[in-house]
Amino acid sequence: MIREIHTADLDDVMRMNNDNVPAVSFIERDELEQDLRLAKHALVVGDAPVRGFCTTFASGITEDLGVNYAWFTARYPHFVYLDRVVIDTAFRSQGLGELLYGEVERRIRTEAVTDLFVCEVNLQPRNDGSLRFHARLGFEQVGEQESKPGLIVATLAKRLR
Numbered sequence: 001m002i003r004e005i006h007t008a009d010l011d012d013v014m015r016m017n018n019d020n021v022p023a024v025s026f027i028e029r030d031e032l033e034q035d036l037r038l039a040k041h042a043l044v045v046g047d048a049p050v051r052g053f054c055t056t057f058a059s060g061i062t063e064d065l066g067v068n069y070a071w072f073t074a075r076y077p078h079f080v081y082l083d084r085v086v087i088d089t090a091f092r093s094q095g096l097g098e099l100l101y102g103e104v105e106r107r108i109r110t111e112a113v114t115d116l117f118v119c120e121v122n123l124q125p126r127n128d129g130s131l132r133f134h135a136r137l138g139f140e141q142v143g144e145q146e147s148k149p150g151l152i153v154a155t156l157a158k159r160l161r
Contacts, residue, residue: 052087
């Protein structure tokens with residue numbers, strides 16, 4: 001049910017992503033393709049239709065991946081950063097987000113490079129559902145920052161021990 005993102009999935013991934021702004025930032029096709037080239041994990045859940053996706057980046061990437069990735073880079077030498085995760089509206093509340101997170105965590109443990117899994121969630125505009133979801137999965141707030149004017153995020157981390 002969970003697999004790597006294929007080229008044929010890109011239209012679905014872009015639609016899901018851009019339908020969920022401001023919970024995730026808007027993305028153009030070329031940016032998505034670059035992200036996939038740099039990604040540690042680029043996963044989808046479901047086949048025809050794709051029901052959700054996520055992308056992660058390992059620490060140590062020198063390309064500009066934005067202020068949130070830079071925040072973690074300035075504070076932690078090794079981590080896996082969850083950049084984007086979206087479940088298509090029609091498939092929410094079915095445990096698919098938890099499946100994606102579980103698969104990323106399994107891969108992080110298997111790779112044994114780091115035990116630190118990080119991400120951020122909007123505080124302004126507030127995303128209470130995502131904050132509750134991450135707390136339930138064991139993420140803790142380790143800071144906050146203004147990502148861009150009017151957008152404040154909680155930076156979250158989870159140790160996978």
